[in-house]
Amino acid sequence: MKVFSILAIAATLIIMGCNNRTDELQQQNAALQSTNEQLSKDLTARDEYVEKVSDAINDVYTSVENVKTKEKSLLKETTGIEAKKKLSNEEVRAELLDRISSIRETLSNDHKRITELQTKLASSKKQYTGLQKMVESLKQTIEERDKSIADLGNQIQGLQGEITQKNMAIEQRDSVIGDQHRVITTGYYITGSRDQLEKMGIIKKEGGFLWGLIGSTTQLVNGFDERYFKPINKVADNTIQVDGKIDELVPKRNQYYYSTETGGTHSMITIADPDKFWKENYLVIVTDKPDSSIAMHD
Numbered sequence: 001m002k003v004f005s006i007l008a009i010a011a012t013l014i015i016m017g018c019n020n021r022t023d024e025l026q027q028q029n030a031a032l033q034s035t036n037e038q039l040s041k042d043l044t045a046r047d048e049y050v051e052k053v054s055d056a057i058n059d060v061y062t063s064v065e066n067v068k069t070k071e072k073s074l075l076k077e078t079t080g081i082e083a084k085k086k087l088s089n090e091e092v093r094a095e096l097l098d099r100i101s102s103i104r105e106t107l108s109n110d111h112k113r114i115t116e117l118q119t120k121l122a123s124s125k126k127q128y129t130g131l132q133k134m135v136e137s138l139k140q141t142i143e144e145r146d147k148s149i150a151d152l153g154n155q156i157q158g159l160q161g162e163i164t165q166k167n168m169a170i171e172q173r174d175s176v177i178g179d180q181h182r183v184i185t186t187g188y189y190i191t192g193s194r195d196q197l198e199k200m201g202i203i204k205k206e207g208g209f210l211w212g213l214i215g216s217t218t219q220l221v222n223g224f225d226e227r228y229f230k231p232i233n234k235v236a237d238n239t240i241q242v243d244g245k246i247d248e249l250v251p252k253r254n255q256y257y258y259s260t261e262t263g264g265t266h267s268m269i270t271i272a273d274p275d276k277f278w279k280e281n282y283l284v285i286v287t288d289k290p291d292s293s294i295a296m297h298d
Helices: 002-084 090-123 129-185 194-199
Strands: 186-193 203-206 217-220 230-233 239-243 246-250 258-263 266-271 282-287
Touching: 002 090, 002 129, 090 129, 129 186, 186 194, 186 239, 194 203, 194 282, 217 246, 217 282, 239 282, 246 266
Parallel strands: 186 282
Antiparallel strands: 186 230, 203 217, 239 266, 246 282, 258 266
């Protein structure tokens, strides 16, 4: 009976020990599952974090590459302008500078995004050395692009100054050429009766016999007043219409170079060869009628 009691007690102890071990194992298993779940969450969070940072880095990288492409295009255009040393107008310069301003604004935004990434990585409990190096490299690239774009803007500004000076010189030269062209292509003429023109000191008779009554010639007076004469474009205007009948042209022109026609109270000169007709820059048309439109000058 005692032996039976001892065996019963031993069996009870063994059963209780097994139960305790089972509870301990169950607790350990639960702890391992909890740890595993936490590790899975941590890994998922880390992967999401790295993915977000990587996406942000890729976005900035793409932006910088676009800036490089735009910069190359601007540099090519600026080089072409510099070679020609001429801008068509102020709008071209303004358009280039606007594009540079847009690029610099993009770079400024990229600077902000890089700064945010650096702050984000620095505040992280874990250190992501690879990501930090990528961000730092991108930051340096952006700074290089920013400086390059700034230099390009200064180049365009300086080039515009040179071009402005050159364009001013060209305008001055064209103005001088224009003035010279007007001088070359402008002739002067006056009409009136012989008596009227002689009194005005425009023409006089020279040579001949019997006090100039026979064989004399009509000539321009030296130092005549040019203000009485009317301008005419020697190239564009091939006809001159006058009042009355034409008696004489002074200085004389070869009749191969022009023709005259009289109709009623008016006459017309048609110039056939302007170059030869206008070898003398001043023309006096002597008619049988005085010109009432001539105003006497003091």
